[in-house]
Amino acid sequence: xSDRPIADDKGAAGGTLDExxxxxxxxxxxxxxxxxxxxxxxxxxHRIHDAYLLxxxxxxxxxxxxxxxxxxxxxxxxxxxxxxxxxYARDLSERIIPxxxxxxxxxxxxxxLRDVLARSLFEKYQRDFSxxxxxxxxxxxxxNRIANTVAVSFVDERERVIRQQQDSIRELSTPxxxxxxxxxxxxxxxxxxxxRARQLTEQLLLGIxxxxxxxxxxxxxGAPDVDEAVAxxxxxxxxxxxxxxxxxxxxxxxxxxxQTLVTIGVDLSKMNxxxxxxxxxxxxxxxxxYRVIRQEESAE
Amino acid sequence: xxxxxxxxxxxRQGPYLIASIHVALDDSQLIKFQQDLIHxxxxxxxxxxxxxxxxxxxxxxxxxxTLRNIAEMARLRGAITTIAGIQPDVAFAMVxxxxxxxxxxxxxDLEGALxxxxxxxxxxxxxxxxxxx
Numbered sequence: 001x002s003d004r005p006i007a008d009d010k011g012a013a014g015g016t017l018d019e020x021x022x023x024x025x026x027x028x029x030x031x032x033x034x035x036x037x038x039x040x041x042x043x044x045x046h047r048i049h050d051a052y053l054l055x056x057x058x059x060x061x062x063x064x065x066x067x068x069x070x071x072x073x074x075x076x077x078x079x080x081x082x083x084x085x086x087x088y089a090r091d092l093s094e095r096i097i098p099x100x101x102x103x104x105x106x107x108x109x110x111x112x113l114r115d116v117l118a119r120s121l122f123e124k125y126q127r128d129f130s131x132x133x134x135x136x137x138x139x140x141x142x143x144n145r146i147a148n149t150v151a152v153s154f155v156d157e158r159e160r161v162i163r164q165q166q167d168s169i170r171e172l173s174t175p176x177x178x179x180x181x182x183x184x185x186x187x188x189x190x191x192x193x194x195x196r197a198r199q200l201t202e203q204l205l206l207g208i209x210x211x212x213x214x215x216x217x218x219x220x221x222g223a224p225d226v227d228e229a230v231a232x233x234x235x236x237x238x239x240x241x242x243x244x245x246x247x248x249x250x251x252x253x254x255x256x257x258x259q260t261l262v263t264i265g266v267d268l269s270k271m272n273x274x275x276x277x278x279x280x281x282x283x284x285x286x287x288x289x290y291r292v293i294r295q296e297e298s299a300e
Numbered sequence: 301x302x303x304x305x306x307x308x309x310x311x312r313q314g315p316y317l318i319a320s321i322h323v324a325l326d327d328s329q330l331i332k333f334q335q336d337l338i339h340x341x342x343x344x345x346x347x348x349x350x351x352x353x354x355x356x357x358x359x360x361x362x363x364x365x366t367l368r369n370i371a372e373m374a375r376l377r378g379a380i381t382t383i384a385g386i387q388p389d390v391a392f393a394m395v396x397x398x399x400x401x402x403x404x405x406x407x408x409d410l411e412g413a414l415x416x417x418x419x420x421x422x423x424x425x426x427x428x429x430x431x432x433x
Contacts, residue, residue: 205388212408236395243391243400245384245407 025138030078032124033117041070044109044116053108056099065092066109073113077142082149089153097161106154107147114143174200176207182214183284184246185277189222197233204237208246215284216241219277221252231266238271247287248272251280308333310340315347316417317379318410322355330366337370341377348417349374352410354385364399371404380420382406384413 033040045066048054054062068088076085093106121139125132169190177185184207188200204216218234220226226234238248250273253261261268274280285292307329310319319337341349351367353359359367371381382405386394394400407413 201392202388205391208408209388212412214408214412236392239400240388240391240395243386243394243406244388245386245405245409245412 025135026077026142029121029135029139030074032121033074033077036120037070037074040116040120041066044070044113047112047116048109051108051112053105053112054096054101056101057096069109069113073117073146076146076149077139080142082145085146085149086153089150090157093154093157097158103151103154103158107151110147110150114147117143174203176203176211178211178213179281180285180288180290182212183288184208184211184213184216185281186216186218187222187277188218188220190224192220192223192226192230194229194233197230197237201233201237201240205240205244208241208244213246215249215287216246217249217251217277217280217284219252219280220250220257221254221277223257226257226260228264228266231261231264231268235266235268235271249274249280249283251275251277308336310337312340312344312346313414315345315421316350316414317341317344317346317348318350318352320352320355324356324358325363327362330363334366334370334373338373338377341374341379346379347421349379349381350384350407350410350413350417351381352384352413353390354387354409356390357387359386359390359394359399361397361399364394364401368402368404371402380405380417382413382416385409 045062048062048066057065069092072085072088076082096106118136118139121135122132125135174196175187177187179185184204186200186204186207192200204218207213208216218237234250238250241248248271250271252275253273272283274283305322307323307325308319308321310317312318317337317340319333321333325333337349337351340346349370351370353367367383371383374381383401384407386406405416407416
């Protein structure tokens with residue numbers, strides 16, 4: 001859009017007469033876009049195809065979506081209200097996010113449409129340069145606002161989805177399982193952050209009270225990484241459990257985690273750690289006074 | 301502590317003393333409690349002391365230190381102390397504040413504490429035997 005500076009000059013010089021023109025320009029522009037709807041939409045679709053965007057969609061879906069995006073786009077140009085578009089964009093995002101459509105694709109197609117329409121306007125008004133400038137003056141801000149709205153709606157929707165997933169992970173992530181009378185297992189799967197670690201402590205302490213646990217085995221085989229804050233949280237969890245009369249055994253510290261913990265200097269001297277969950281369970285059973293015997297052996 | 305309902309009750313149960321703290325005590329009340337308890341250990345020749353804090357929703361640093369002191373004093377007088385019934389929230393808050401009960405044993409509740417003391421006294425005489433084999 002190399003003509004922007006000229007357009008600005010014109011706009012600054014323009015008086016009431018021009019403003020009146022602008023009032024009429026937009027409807028004219030909109031009706032032009034409506035008349036050429038099929039042609040422009042198809043061109044847009046081609047451009048999307050050429051740019052390898054939205055490849056997750058079938059041609060039929062693509063045609064449907066581009067039609068409705070086009071109509072919405074023109075409508076916003078006409079009314080100047082982005083609310084309907086916002087709703088539509090959110091709705092669209094909801095449908096396409098699970099298909100793996102990325103932010104750059106969504107922004108890309110909107111910018112392509114903006115480009116296609118601008119070119120068509122160029123073509124229509126190319127004979128009258130000052131009129132073209134006025135048309136662009138009317139078109140550009142509206143088009144920018146649309147691109148902005150769509151991008152923001154998409155990102156908002158994505159963040160909402162991410163938050164929702166985080167919530168469900170959080171709910172699933174801290175099972176406190178009784179395996180024997182007074183023995184709990186707390187397997188930790190996935191990344192531990194401070195928020196999750198805090199929640200885990202809470203769940204565990206409540207679990208200790210509910211199940212009257214004496215021994216708890218925390219298995220962190222499934223945790224890929226532990227940082228200093230989380231390690232300190234684990235230490236505190238162990239201390240708090242002890243205050244409630246339960247001893248904690250930590251199992252499944254991976255070599256990487258062990259090295260990290262020692263390197264960053266977390267004090268783990270109070271922690272009872274055992275290599276794997278099996279060993280941890282055996283130790284817990286010993287602490288509780290259980291003896292597990294295979295049937296054939298005891299029959300002999 | 302002379303008037304109104306008792307803030308602390310110290311009950312005798314066989315060879316043990318069970319001290320239940322009903323409300324959060326201020327510093328002077330804690331000291332009074334400490335004196336009473338240590339006195340009674342000698343009086344009843346108790347072998348174990350259970351301090352039940354289940355009713356408390358807060359344990360501050362002075363309280364935690366007093367409990368540790370009581371345990372040490374009781375040990376010198378021949379009784380083992382265990383603290384019972386620290387609530388999950390209290391446990392978590394204590395750890396956040398960097399408080400602990402030192403080497404004093406803690407139990408989930410009164411039952412757990414009695415079990416612990418029974419185990420220790422049993423051990424003192426005969427090798428430990430587990431029920432429910």
